[in-house]
Amino acid sequence: MATVNVDRSIDARGMPCPGPLMSLIGAIREGEVGNVIEVLSSDEGSKTDIPAWVAKAGHELVEVVTEDGFTRFVVKKAR
């Protein structure tokens, strides 16, 4: 269960790299500052790619939760 209110959720499970990251980038592009976006990814590469991109782009990684067979990334658009 989400611990923060999510404005948009992207289910990228089953999508190979770089699909989950590109979906997040698309959502950040379309969203407003302050929006919280959740990405569900089963791709192993996302565990490094998504936090690295969020840090470089200056957004906030609110939480990373390992679930059964996938990872849930919660990102807040900071600028």
Added chain:
Amino acid sequence: MIGVPAKVVVLGGGVGGTLVANLLAKELGREGRVTVVDPTGMHHYQPGYLYVALGQANGRWLVRDERTLLRREVDLAVERATRIEPDAGLVHLERGGKLEYDYLVLATGARLVPELVPGLREGSHEFYSLEGAQRLREELRRFRGGRLLVGIAGIPYKCPPAPVEFVFMVEEYLRRRGVRDRSRITLLSPLNRAFTIESASKVIQPLMEQRGIELVTFFNVEEVDPSAGTVSSLEGEKLEYDLLVLVPPHRGQQVVVDSGLGDPAGWLPTDRYTLQVEGQDRIFAIGDATNLPISKSGSTAHFEAPVVASRIASLVRGTAPNENYGGRVMCFLETGNRRATVLRFDYEHPPAPPQPNLIWHSAKWLFNRLYWETVPQGRLPEKMPVPIPTGRSES
């Protein structure tokens, strides 16, 4: 006894559309009537644009009349399809005509949409169209050194290796012209590595370093300012350029959107094995037009076309289709200095590219030469002998 021939309509006369039409016409004979619909009636060998931009080929080599590539019994309508009515089995054409179909193949490709990025059209060059490649060739001839930036303004895009090939080949080109020492070449990647596939990046990045080609990662192009000579990223970076080369954003075709068959970007939701458009029993999709998570390339279409032809032939004959597409792709990747590597992979096996060598460069040139006489006609063996390497990369 042969009844009324089955009507097969193929939208798009690129690699996939031409090959599927020829294979079906040959296989079905009098059991089928195949019509290709293409808005220009001209077939482009798109991998050649790269060579045009770098002054290694002229445009005439890259374009042929589609009619000359199709079997005599295939009909060609040089016209734009405007709308598909799946329930009625109808394709509407721009000049008001209609084509009925029993089976439809959407090989409509991708379109370039430079207007999605402010300033891109005015401020950058591209080699994803013949005209763009010819303009870039002239610009490169005038280039006397400075900062050359090469980037990707949207994923997915056609021929994923092309920007990497371009930086390697332009490095060699500038060296030969004696302006390399006055030039700084930088690849702007939307990801945290040079290439979408990690195993290929591991071969590419050390080579870029050796050749003095810089890499900027996580650079998702947001805006070009032609008057200031800068390009900005979504990540907040702004870089100056003297010459900017950007792969324009890609989208699916308007006919797909207008027919309600595509996703918001116009790509066709397609079954990865049967290549049927989701929810449509009589419509198949191949090549760049699909939403499949594999390379948008001629090679993909080349390997998909025999699967679609076989499945349609089975359906026409009332037998169960048994051919599936396994995600096979084979792409050459030129690294300049008469060297190339090769990416061979499928849904289950990522590529293990060998170190670039003269053999793969020669194979690419042989393929370039043989394309017109082999690929569109299906003269290369259907099951091309390209084993998928499963071990570590050769060295």
